[in-house]
Structure formats: C-alpha cells, structure tokens
Amino acid sequence: MTHRYIKELGSYIDQEVVLKGWLAQKRDSKGLLFATMRDGTGFVQVVIDENVVGNEIFEQAKKMGQESSFAISGIVKKDERQFGGVEVQAKSFCAYANAEDFPITPKEHGVDFLMDKRHLWLRSKRQWAIMRVRNTIIFSIHEFFQNKGFVQMDAPIFTGNACEGTSTLFETDFYGEPAYLSQSGQLYGEAMAMAQGLIYTFGPTFRAEKSKTRRHLSEFWMIEPEMAFYDLKMDMDLIEEFVQHVVGRVLEKHPLELSVLERNTEMLEKVKLPFIRMKYEEAVDIIKAEKAVNGKTSIQLLEEDLKALNDKMASLQSDIAEREAKIAGGTLTKGERNFTQSKIDQLKNEIKDLEEKAGNIPAWLESARNFKRGDDFGGSDETVLTRMFGQPVMVYNWPQEVKAFYMKEDETDKGYAKGVDLLAPEGYGEVVGGGERETDIERLKGKIIEHELPMEAFEWYLDLRKFGNVPHSGFGLGLERMVAWICGLQHIRETIPFPRSYGRLLP
RNA sequence: UCCUUCUUAGCUCAGCUGGUUAGAGCACAUGACUGUUAAUCAUGGGGUCCUUGGUUCGAGCCCAAGAGAGGGAGCCA
Numbered sequence: 089m090t091h092r093y094i095k096e097l098g099s100y101i102d103q104e105v106v107l108k109g110w111l112a113q114k115r116d117s118k119g120l121l122f123a124t125m126r127d128g129t130g131f132v133q134v135v136i137d138e139n140v141v142g143n144e145i146f147e148q149a150k151k152m153g154q155e156s157s158f159a160i161s162g163i164v165k166k167d168e169r170q171f172g173g174v175e176v177q178a179k180s181f182c183a184y185a186n187a188e189d190f191p192i193t194p195k196e197h198g199v200d201f202l203m204d205k206r207h208l209w210l211r212s213k214r215q216w217a218i219m220r221v222r223n224t225i226i227f228s229i230h231e232f233f234q235n236k237g238f239v240q241m242d243a244p245i246f247t248g249n250a251c252e253g254t255s256t257l258f259e260t261d262f263y264g265e266p267a268y269l270s271q272s273g274q275l276y277g278e279a280m281a282m283a284q285g286l287i288y289t290f291g292p293t294f295r296a297e298k299s300k301t302r303r304h305l306s307e308f309w310m311i312e313p314e315m316a317f318y319d320l321k322m323d324m325d326l327i328e329e330f331v332q333h334v335v336g337r338v339l340e341k342h343p344l345e346l347s348v349l350e351r352n353t354e355m356l357e358k359v360k361l362p363f364i365r366m367k368y369e370e371a372v373d374i375i376k377a378e379k380a381v382n383g384k385t386s387i388q389l390l391e392e393d394l395k396a397l398n399d400k401m402a403s404l405q406s407d408i409a410e411r412e413a414k415i416a417g418g419t420l421t422k423g424e425r426n427f428t429q430s431k432i433d434q435l436k437n438e439i440k441d442l443e444e445k446a447g448n449i450p451a452w453l454e455s456a457r458n459f460k461r462g463d464d465f466g467g468s469d470e471t472v473l474t475r476m477f478g479q480p481v482m483v484y485n486w487p488q489e490v491k492a493f494y495m496k497e498d499e500t501d502k503g504y505a506k507g508v509d510l511l512a513p514e515g516y517g518e519v520v521g522g523g524e525r526e527t528d529i530e531r532l533k534g535k536i537i538e539h540e541l542p543m544e545a546f547e548w549y550l551d552l553r554k555f556g557n558v559p560h561s562g563f564g565l566g567l568e569r570m571v572a573w574i575c576g577l578q579h580i581r582e583t584i585p586f587p588r589s590y591g592r593l594l595p
Numbered sequence: 596u597c598c599u600u601c602u603u604a605g606c607u608c609a610g611c612u613g614g615u616u617a618g619a620g621c622a623c624a625u626g627a628c629u630g631u632u633a634a635u636c637a638u639g640g641g642g643u644c645c646u647u648g649g650u651u652c653g654a655g656c657c658c659a660a661g662a663g664a665g666g667g668a669g670c671c672a
Contacts, residue, residue, distance in 0.1 A: 113632085120629045135630080153623090169632080188623090189605075194633055195621050196607055200664050256670085272672090297670055298596075310672065423634040426620060430633070433608065433620085440600095444666055447599085451667075466668080518672060566672030591663080 089161060095129035097174045100164045107134070107176065108159040110211070111152050111187075113194060121149055125160070125176075130344075131213060133167075133175040134160055141181055149181050154193070155211065157184035172344070196434070199579065206586060207595045217345035218582055221338055222571045228337035229290070229311055229565075232330055238286040238313060243273025245292065249545035256296040258306075269294035274564060275494070275549050277314035278525060281560055282552055288313035298590045302579045303467065303517060305568060307588040314562035320496075320506040320524040323561035324482055327510055327520055328363040330565075331480065335359040338574050351576040355514060358479045367485040368504070369461075374476060375469050376459050381476040389475060390453050397446040404435050404442075411435075464490040465509075467517055474513040484508040484523075493535035496524045508563070516573035522563020529553040 092105040109127030116122070119138040124131055138146040152158065162178040191205055192212060202209045209215055233240070246260070246267045257268040273289040280287045293310040315326070335356050338346070346353055370379070377385035384392075411428050452468040459469060464486075474481050485504040488497060495505035507523030526532050529550055536546055571583035581587040586595065 115631045116628095117631070117635090118628050120631080122631050124632085133632080137629080139629090171632090191605065191622095193606065193622050196633095198607075198664085201606070293672080295671070299670070300665085301667070304671070308672070421634080422636075425634090427634040429620060430607090436608090441666095444600085448667065455668090464670095467671095468668090521672065564672065569672055 093129040094125070094127050094132045094172065097130075097132060097164050097172070097176070101166050101174070102163065104161060104163050104179065105176070106159060106161045107132070108184075109157070111154055111156045111158065112211075112213070113154065114152065116150055119146070121146070123149070123152070125158075126211070126213075126216070128216075131171055133170050134162065134178055135175060136160070136178045136181060141178060145181050148183060151186065152183065153186060153188045154190040155187040155208075157187075158182060159184065196437075199581070203581065203587070203592065204595075210585060213348055215582065217342075217348040218571065218575050218577065219585065220345050221342050221349075221575055222567075222583060224338055224341050225334055225567070225571055225574065226290075228334045229330075229567075231337075232333045233286075233288045233313060236286065238288050239280075239284040241277065241280045241284070241287050241289055242291055243270060243276040243289045243312075245270050249542060258294050258296045271295055272310065272312065272564065274312050274314070274562065277312050277562060278549070278560065279552055281314040281316045281562070282556065282558075285316050286313070287315075300590055301467070302581075303569065303572075305580055305584065305587055305589050308584065309567040311565040311567060312562060314560065316558050316560045318524075318561040319559055320484065320508065320561060323522055323524060323563060324365065324484065324508055327482065327508070327522065327563055328361055328480075331363075331510065331520070332359055332361055334570070335574060346575075349575050349577075351574075355478065355576075356574065363480050363482050363510070364477055365482045365484065368483055368487065369485075371465075371473055371481075371483045372459065372461050375456050375465075375472055376461075377456065384476075386456050386472050386476060387453060390449055390456070390472065393475075394446060394449045397442050397449070401439055401442050401446070404439050408432050408435050462487050462489070470511045470517040471515045474511045474515075474517075478513050480513060480519075481511045482508055483511065491523070493539045493541065494525050494532065496526045497531070506561075512569070512573040514573070514576070516569060518566075519569045519573060520563050520565050522561065524559065524561040527553060527557050527559060529557075 089104060089106050091108055092100060094107065094109070097105065107125060107127060109125040112124040112126045112131055114121060114123045121136040123134045123136060125134050136146065136149050141149070149158075159182045160176065160178045161180050162176040164174050164176055166173065167175045190208070192202070192208055210219065230240070246262055247270050248265075248267060257271055260267050260269065270291075271293055273291060273293075277287055277289050289310070289312045291310065292307055294307055295304075296306065297304065313326070315323070318326070339353060339356055373379035374381060375386055377387040379385070411432050415425055415428055448468070452472060455466060455468050456472050465473070473483075484507065485498055485501055486507045488495065488503055488505045491505040491507045495507045498504045498506050505523065507521070509518050510520035511517060512519045526535070532550060532553065533543070536543055568580050568583040571577070572580045575583070577583060581589060
C-alpha cells in the first residue's frame with residue numbers, strides 16, 4: 089500500500105490507503121474516535137473504532153493531543169457531509185510524535201496572539217487556504233507573463249538612491265556607504281526592457297513607513313512588468329487581461345479554499361473584460377458627488393451604507409437580547425447555554441467591528457465632500473469610488489504633481505501624467521499602479537531637479553533615453569494586496585507567511 | 596507623527612457607584628457515553644487584574660506617566 093495525499097482521496101473510494109499527517113481536531117466517545125487529519129493537501133475525518141484497531145492502539149490514539157503527528161491505513165468512504173466529501177475508516181494506526189498543549193485551540197483568538205504564534209497559526213485551516221491561494225496567484229502570474237514571452241528578471245535589493253524620492257526607506261550600511269533596501273525595481277526593469285523587450289520583476293520590496301493599517305507591510309512582494317513599445321492604452325489592456333487571468337485561475341482551482349475563507353465569489357466573477365476606465369477628473373466628479381452613478385451619488389450611497397450598518401447593529405442587539413433572555417429563562421441544558429453564550433460573544437464582536445466601520449463613514453463623507461481637485465486619492469476616496477461600481481476601476485491621466493517623476497505627460501491633455509491605478513472593489517484600494525514612461529530626456533532632467541533628487545544617481549537611467557529611446561510602459565502589482573482582495577481578507581498580515589510590519593520582527 | 600479604542604486565567608471575555616475570598620466559557624486533566632462536526636454529563640487544577648507612581652480607611656475600577664495592541668488619518672503597493 090502506498091502513501092496517498094488527502095487531496096487525491098476522491099479517486100480511491102472503497103480502497104485502502106495509507107495517510108500521514110497531523111491531528112487537527114478530535115472528538116471521542118466510548119470505543120470511537122473521530123480525528124480530523126491534515127496533511128498539507130487537505131483535511132479529512134478519520135474514524136478509529138476500538139473494535140477494529142484493538143484496545144491498546146485505541147487508547148494510544150485517544151491520548152493524542154492537537155497537532156500530534158500520526159499515520160493510519162484505512163478504507164476511504166464517500167460521505168457527503170464531510171469536508172472534502174470523504175472520510176477514512178482506520179484499520180491501523182501509528183503515532184509519530186505526541187503534541188501537548190497546542191496553543192491555538194478551536195476557540196476564537198485575537199490577532200496579536202495569533203501573530204506571536206504565526207509559525208503554528210499557519211497550520212490552521214483558514215491560513216492553509218490562504219497560502220494555497222497565494223501560491224496559485226504567484227504561479228498564475230508567472231504563467232501569464234511567461235506565456236506571453238516576458239523574461240523574468242531580478243532587480244537589485246540594495247540601491248544607492250530612493251527611486252521615487254518619496255517613501256521612507258530602510259537604510260543599511262554597504263561597506264561604509266549608506267544603501268537603501270529597494271522600494272521598487274522599476275527603473276532597473278526599464279533598463280532590462282531595452283535589452284529584452286518584455287520583462288517582469290518578481291521580488292521583495294521594503295518600505296520603512298510606520299504605518300499601522302490593514303493595507304500596509306514593511307516587506308512585501310511586488311511584480312513589475314515593463315514593456316518596450318507599449319503606450320498607456322496597451323498598458324491598460326495588459327493590466328486588465330492580467331488581472332482577469334489571475335482571478336480566473338483562483339476561481340477555477342480553489343472553490344474549496346474560497347469556501348473555507350467564506351469568500352463571496354460573486355464579486356470575483358465580476359472581474360471580466362473590459363474593466364471600467366475613467367480619467368482622474370471624472371473619478372473626482374464621482375467622489376465629490378458631482379456626478380451620479382446608476383442614479384446615485386457617492387454621498388447618497390455612503391449615507392445608505394451608514395443606515396444599513398446601523399440597522400444591522402440594531403438587529404444584532406435585539407438578537408443578543410433574545411438570547412440573553414433565553415439564558416435567563418434557565419430552561420437550557422448546560423451545552424445549549426454554552427453555545428448560546430458563545431454566540432452572544434460572537435455577535436458582540438461583530439457589533440464592535442460594525443461600530444468601527446460606521447464610525448469611519450462620517451469622516452469619509454467629510455473627506456469626499458472636501459476632496460481637493462488635484463490631490464491624490466486617500467484610502468477612503470478609493471473605497472468610495474469602487475463602492476459605486478462593485479468591480480475594479482482603472483483611473484488614468486492623473487495630475488502630474490501627484491505622480492512619480494518618470495511618468496509621461498499626455499501631449500493632448502497638458503498637466504496630466506499618463507499613469508494608471510487599478511482600484512480593487514470592497515475597500516481593497518490600489519492593487520496596481522503603472523503608466524507610460526517619460527521619454528524626453530530634458531523633461532526627465534527637469535523633473536529630477538523639481539523633485540530634488542540627486543542627478544548623479546540617475547545618470548545611468550538617463551542613458552536609456554540616449555541610446556535607442558522608445559515609448560514604453562509598465563506597472564507594479566502588490567502581491568499581498570492582490571491576495572487580500574481575492575481571498576476577501578480583513579487584514580494584509582494574513583496574506584504572507586511571516587509578515588513584517590511596524591513593531592513585528594518575530595517570528 | 597496625529598486622532599481614537601483597548602490591556603483581567605493558556606485563549607476569548609464579564610466584573611455595577613471604589614467595598615469581604617476576582618468570575619464565566621473554551622482549552623487542559625480524570626471519569627461516564629458507539630456517528631461526532633465549536634451544543635453530552637460530573638469533578639478538578641489554574642491569576643504579577645500591562646508597568647511605575649499617586650489619591651483613598653480601602654483601587655481590577657479614580658488620576659498621572661510609560662509600554663504594548665486594534666482601528667483610522669497621513670504615506671503608499
């Protein structure tokens with residue numbers, strides 16, 4: 089008999105298999121033990137019957153703590169009630185190592201606690217599902233670009249200059265000289281595109297901002313394609329094809345994982361070509377409620393959302409009151425009382441979250457009303473704009489001042505840069521940012537001076553314009569934001585195995 | 596950096612107007628139960644109430660400072 093993985097059990101119905109893995113959860117009653125085994129490829133319930141395996145082995149199995157490692161052989165049975173549709177009836181059992189007092193119990197835990205235990209948290213079903221989806225996203229990104237003949241390149245991590253001159257960078261000592269950890273590989277990508285035509289980078293990126301929000305990490309992974317002979321329009325066409333490809337692959341390969349994550353896939357099904365595209369000025373009209381979408385302005389929609397939140401909170405409150413009355417009634421069994429009590433705790437937490445959300449809306453309303461034309465979008469503006477459509481929105485032709493120095497000015501739309509941001513719906517914000525690059529060397533020099541960047545650090549970059557200058561474009565994708573959006577996660581920290589953020593260096 | 600909320604058992608939380616020996620559930624341990632899916636029953640162990648200082652006859656609760664965390668703003672992908 090050969091070792092099989094849980095994932096493949098569907099093709100071994102009524103056959104005997106060997107499984108090796110860890111104990112995710114167990115329940116026992118007299119002579120019968122239900123153990124949920126996980127082996128990395130999935131989760132399956134194993135039933136161990138004292139009459140089958142014998143008293144000694146049964147006792148041994150019963151003693152296993154959560155996350156003990158063990159192997160079994162047994163018959164695969166179809167059972168629609170089970171996660172994955174099968175269960176295994178054990179014929180023999182063999183322990184590898186017992187585990188005691190595993191800290192992550194089937195109870196709810198706080199984020200801080202779980203982050204301290206991240207090395208163990210990764211084993212839980214939800215984290216398992218996220219990491220599987222992350223893997224598919226990474227693979228499908230490579231697949232997309234490789235199929236189109238793009239060459240993957242690695243940009244340096246140590247750099248001598250702050251590329252866009254804006255963000256705070258991590259400073260290190262490079263043989264006595266200050267060096268910075270890369271915040272973007274894009275300028276190097278441009279150089280390589282002039283050598284290979286179509287390229288993409290896929291590497292780590294660092295930002296030293298002391299941000300504590302659900303959208304930020306200090307270390308994250310970025311994908312930056314760069315294409316010679318592409319203008320802004322071709323860039324946008326590529327972005328939407330690319331995003332649709334990645335989302336499509338996840339939908340295709342991970343229905344089970346998405347259901348573990350309770351992801352509403354309806355929103356993902358809407359990621360279809362062509363995406364909504366609009367110029368910055370039109371987006372501003374919508375944010376400022378000067379223009380309605382589907383008969384509603386942003387302000388009306390936000391006010392409706394606020395009301396809906398308040399209604400929801402009121403209904404949860406009455407739900408809690410009802411359950412509390414039940415407990416006070418005193419007719420419940422102990423089990424029912426516990427269940428009701430934990431339900432109440434859950435509802436209270438839900439209310440807390442809703443209160444936080446509702447608390448933000450007035451500020452967002454205010455910021456939408458007072459939005460200053462010409463400014464960059466804030467987090468709330470992005471949320472408001474995509475909220476109007478419920479699908480990804482591409483905003484292009486931004487005021488030059490808010491975009492990086494290398495963005496090309498639109499000849500027919502003076503003062504606007506040919507940049508584009510792809511905003512994901514449901515509050516996930518900017519997932520992709522890109523645009524057509526400035527080719528006029530004099531203008532580039534002017535911008536470098538304007539942005540007060542050290543000219544000598546950009547000499548090599550300016551060389552790219554001196555030798556066979558061509559129109560070219562590219563974009564950058566934040567991997568973790570993409571994972572958060574596709575998985576529908578509250579927090580970006582769950583999207584990467586070991587997140588690094590302000591105040592978090594371990595584990 | 597600013598605004599805001601929080602810190603009580605291994606975990607999630609309750610703790611009234613400042614008043615006797617600080618509670619619950621989960622988890623854990625022992626026992627009972629042959630089909631469980633966070634819902635069986637009984638018993639048991641488990642506390643630096645974040646830290647420091649102050650007010651008070653008396654502080655988990657009030658005041659001050661500090662540390663850590665959550666959410667938001669700014670900045671960004």
